[in-house]
Amino acid sequence: MNEMVDSVRGLVASLIEAMPEPVLVVDESVRLVAANGPARGLFPHLRLGAPLASTLRAVDLHDAIARVMASGLAEDVSWLDRVPVERLFQVHVAGFQSIDSRFVALNLHDATETRRLEKMRVDFVANASHELRTPLASVLGFIETLQGPARADPVARDRFLGIMLEQARRMARLVDDLLSLSRIEQSLHLQPRAAVDLVPLAQQVLDALTHMARENRVHLEISAAPAVVRGDRDELLRVAENLIENAIKYSAPEPGEPERTVRVEIGARDGFGFMAVRDEGPGIAPQNIPRLTERFYRVDVGQSRAKGGTGLGLALVKHILARHRGRLGIESTLGRGATFTAFAPLHESAK
Numbered sequence: 001m002n003e004m005v006d007s008v009r010g011l012v013a014s015l016i017e018a019m020p021e022p023v024l025v026v027d028e029s030v031r032l033v034a035a036n037g038p039a040r041g042l043f044p045h046l047r048l049g050a051p052l053a054s055t056l057r058a059v060d061l062h063d064a065i066a067r068v069m070a071s072g073l074a075e076d077v078s079w080l081d082r083v084p085v086e087r088l089f090q091v092h093v094a095g096f097q098s099i100d101s102r103f104v105a106l107n108l109h110d111a112t113e114t115r116r117l118e119k120m121r122v123d124f125v126a127n128a129s130h131e132l133r134t135p136l137a138s139v140l141g142f143i144e145t146l147q148g149p150a151r152a153d154p155v156a157r158d159r160f161l162g163i164m165l166e167q168a169r170r171m172a173r174l175v176d177d178l179l180s181l182s183r184i185e186q187s188l189h190l191q192p193r194a195a196v197d198l199v200p201l202a203q204q205v206l207d208a209l210t211h212m213a214r215e216n217r218v219h220l221e222i223s224a225a226p227a228v229v230r231g232d233r234d235e236l237l238r239v240a241e242n243l244i245e246n247a248i249k250y251s252a253p254e255p256g257e258p259e260r261t262v263r264v265e266i267g268a269r270d271g272f273g274f275m276a277v278r279d280e281g282p283g284i285a286p287q288n289i290p291r292l293t294e295r296f297y298r299v300d301v302g303q304s305r306a307k308g309g310t311g312l313g314l315a316l317v318k319h320i321l322a323r324h325r326g327r328l329g330i331e332s333t334l335g336r337g338a339t340f341t342a343f344a345p346l347h348e349s350a351k
Contacts, residue, residue, distance in 0.1 A: 022108040026052050030065060033103060042108070064093045065104050078111075087112045127296040131174055131311065135167035170310075177312040180238070181295075184319045191325055192232035195347040198266045198273050199224045201233065205240040206264065209248060216252035217259045220244075224266035227273035229344040235320045236344065242313040243277040243340045251281035251337065268346055272326065276341040284332040292330060293318040317342065 016023040022039035024046075026032055030053065035046050046055050053062060064077040074094035081087045092107040142160040150156040206220050213220050229236070247262040260280040267274055284292070284299060291297045296311035314328070317340075321328050324344045332338035 024106040174310045196231045198227040219261045222264045227268045228347045229273035230347040231324045247279035251279035272343040278339045280337045283334040
């Protein structure tokens with residue numbers, strides 16, 4: 001009889017070994033009978049013959065095993081494993097029987113990424129709605145005022161129209177960034193192949209932002225060495241615009257303070273062309289740096305909105321560079337400014 005039991009367990013072990021997802025099998029005493037390769041990789045401390053509770057301390061999971069063992073009806077249960085990192089599993093718990101023994105199989109599906117993407121989608125919709133709701137409410141309020149109490153007041157009308165124009169531009173910037181982000185994400189798997197010279201590209205952006213820099217009492221400097229990268233010129237132009245414009249906005253001195261400088265350095269190293277934008281602003285706290293490229297994340301919400309930011313600029317930069325198989329480097333010390341460096345692979349002609 002023992003030989004038959006061992007044969008059944010050997011067959012079960014062989015069958016589940018062919019399955020791509022982690023599968024565990026326990027007997028009536030909830031001792032581990034079999035575990036396939038993916039399960040052993042997921043839980044390296046599993047021991048055949050040992051109580052499952054000694055490895056997986058999941059009350060909901062053990063309750064489901066008990067119910068399935070008693071009723072014979074399969075169940076689906078969620079299990080949140082918090083050690084060593086938080087992971088969510090959808091577990092299909094089903095019983096089966098040999099000649100004289102009953103077993104329960106647990107098929108584990110890792111739903112961590114699905115949950116993360118769903119949370120990201122929900123947060124994105126909520127943030128986008130919030131960002132649009134404020135300027136939209138402002139515009140609607142001023143329209144109602146112009147139709148009512150301020151109908152015959154030319155001074156109020158001119159002031160309100162100016163504010164409405166600014167709020168409409170804010171919404172337009174947000175929609176433009178959202179559409180750009182969506183377009184980049186859709187083509188993330190397609191790496192651009194054209195040759196793009198970063199030096200004239202950066203110079204074009206600096207020329208376009210000269211007036212803005214002068215208004216903010218910021219001096220622009222550039223030092224450049226040849227750097228021809230593989231990419232899409234319009235997208236890399238967007239990267240340069242975002243980084244240099246941010247540097248100008250956030251390094252603008254307060255009244256009475258001396259003029260500050262934004263330095264742009266172009267060059268190449270280790271197979272990548274780079275554009276480093278250094279400012280003399282207040283700097284960024286270390287805990288904020290990893291989150292700067294998140295959508296709608298702002299270190300200072302009020303300051304960002306006052307300067308016309310949408311909260312999507314650095315997220316857009318990150319996605320564009322990811323499509324180019326490059327990356328964004330961020331270095332900063334509080335009180336000593338920040339450096340944002342965009343890297344993109346060199347074009348074959350420049351290697």
